[in-house]
Amino acid sequence: MTIATSARAAVFERPGTALSIEELTVEAPRPAEVLVRLGASGVCHSDLHVLDGEWETPVPLVLGHEGAGVVEAIGAGVRDVAVGDRVILSWFYPCRRCRACASGRAWACTGTRAGESVLDDGTTRFRRADGTDVHSYLTVASFAERTVVPEAAAIRVPDELPFDVAALIGCGVATGVGAVVNNAQVAPGASVVVVGCGGVGLAVVMGAKLVGADPIVAVDVEPAKLELARELGATHAVRGDGDVRSQVAAITGGGADVAFEAIGLVPTIELLPDLLTPGGTGVIVGLPPTGVRASIDVLAFAEAAKTLVGSNYGGAVPSVDFPRLARLYLAGALPLDRLITHRVALDELEEAFAAMRRRERARSVVLYDTDGA
Ligand SMILES: NC(=O)c1ccc[n+]([C@@H]2O[C@H](COP(=O)([O-])OP(=O)(O)OC[C@H]3O[C@@H](n4cnc5c(N)ncnc54)[C@H](O)[C@@H]3O)[C@@H](O)[C@H]2O)c1
Ligand SMILES: [Zn+2]
Ligand SMILES: [Zn+2]
Known part of the structure; x- marks a missing residue:
């Protein structure tokens, strides 16, 4: 034509x-x-x-x-x-x-x-x-x-x-599921936290369930999102406006193997390392406005040998x-x-x-x- x-x-x-x-x-x-x-x-x-x-x-x-x-x-x-x-x-x-x-x-x-x-x-x-x-x-x-x-x-x-x-x-699905299987290569039985359960975060939850992660902790400020996350495979739901650190630590026995941020907000990106067990991996999926910077507690991060990875299109x-x-x-x-x-x-x-x-x-x-x- x-x-x-x-x-x-x-x-x-x-x-x-x-x-x-x-x-x-x-x-x-x-x-x-x-x-x-x-x-x-x-x-x-x-x-x-x-x-x-x-x-x-x-x-x-x-x-x-x-x-x-x-x-x-x-x-x-x-x-x-x-x-x-x-x-x-x-x-x-x-x-x-x-x-x-x-x-x-x-x-x-x-x-x-x-x-x-x-x-x-x-x-x-x-x-x-x-x-x-x-x-x-x-x-x-x-x-x-x-x-x-x-x-x-x-x-x-x-x-x-x-x-x-x-x-x-x-x-959303290529991004969310891909973050799990391609970027983080989550192993069966690994503990996972997903901060932000919109379209992308819920796809992360589905990907985590697909590979047999357990527990899968969903974090969001909206109760309706947490309910859907549970229906799609999250084993635990945590309100984002509460004390996320201590609740995640209690559920995962000291910190998750892998934590995903799927919102793009500085406070939740900065929270990622705190949600991890030593040796754990934080995956940045959410995208902030251009030029935004975030900080980490470098000594604690290095001593606990944690990893932070960026994820583009999963x-x-x-x-x-x-x-x-x-x-x-x-x-x-x-x-x-x-x-x-x-x-x-x-x-x-x-x-x-x-x-x-x-x-x-x-x-x-x-x-x-x-x-x-
Ligand atoms: N890395 C990539 O390749 C890629 C691809 C697609 C989308 N994204 C980005 O991923 C992010 C999410 O996209 P989406 O379409 O799912 O957005 P969305 O708006 O549908 O979802 C965001 C979720 O975060 C929750 N939320 C907001 N503030 C919160 C807080 N303080 N604590 C906990 N939860 C909170 C909201 O309730 C909502 O459920 C966006 O920044 C988007 O640009 C990245
Ligand atoms: Zn998109
Ligand atoms: Zn090329």
Whole structure:
């Protein structure tokens, strides 16, 4: 297909203003790109960081980075996916050319421009009626009915996988489960603490249950989140506004083997080392505003030989991890649909973000009309 199409999309202009729902022109995919008709997009806190001005991005920008849909057209030379394939979009994809990719460390790839919210040639496929270019958040832009992504960012999954579950695999689930299995490599029977049980933290809880961690201690300030965490595998629930340190110490017998922070707040990031047993590992999954620094008690940290690791996209290699997570869902080992508490329309996004600011809802998912897709 060589002609342009169009899509309703939620466009971000600047912090403090509402997303505008607009009809954009979507240009045809160029070589090594694919046009995807979205089936669903999750609402992740990373979009909220942008909306609230905590991270800088180019504007105007179609937000959304947790999406899944169906390939509607392919550019020249595309071999990995075909029209009609169901795909999960990846906000990190390997260039397959750089040294990191060539040496099997695709997650360290430096060869794409996804971080600039432009395609590899520095341009974007979204246009306003007045001809203005509109950026594509992390080259995913899943708050749109259609989007053009690099071939390597569209990962094929089975047709039986529902769009809403598929979307969540594209960020929150790959991040949360990946933090457990890839970054921390949690062993069966290891004690785990998860601080923050939103969409990402609950995926950490599920990952911990999947690998047989025990106990699994969920920490959150919202009782509803703790209740859901328990249903999804947490063995203990601790109120985040209480004395988390002593309660975690009592439950784990002196400190956890692995503790995850899945909020992005300085006080809870600084709490991580205190929740660990000597030799334990703290995993930073939550992301704070740009430039924020945190401190640790260095002597205590070094003497107890603790480890702190950063986790980006759960250390996932999307082409390997997305199909694997899909299979685990389809086999009943990861009840990912339980993360979805609200299914909404594109023009209900503002309310979904407002609820997230109020710490309500596990995951809201935008559903698109895919009739006739
Ligand atoms: N590292 C990565 O690759 C990656 C990927 C995706 C998201 N993230 C980040 O992970 C974080 C979580 O994302 P999310 O979509 O789950 O967000 P969310 O808003 O759905 O969840 C945050 C949770 O933290 C809880 N919380 C807030 N303050 C708390 C406190 N003081 N103590 C205990 N609990 C508290 C809230 O009740 C909520 O349940 C965000 O910072 C997001 O940007 C990181
Ligand atoms: Zn995300
Ligand atoms: Zn690369």
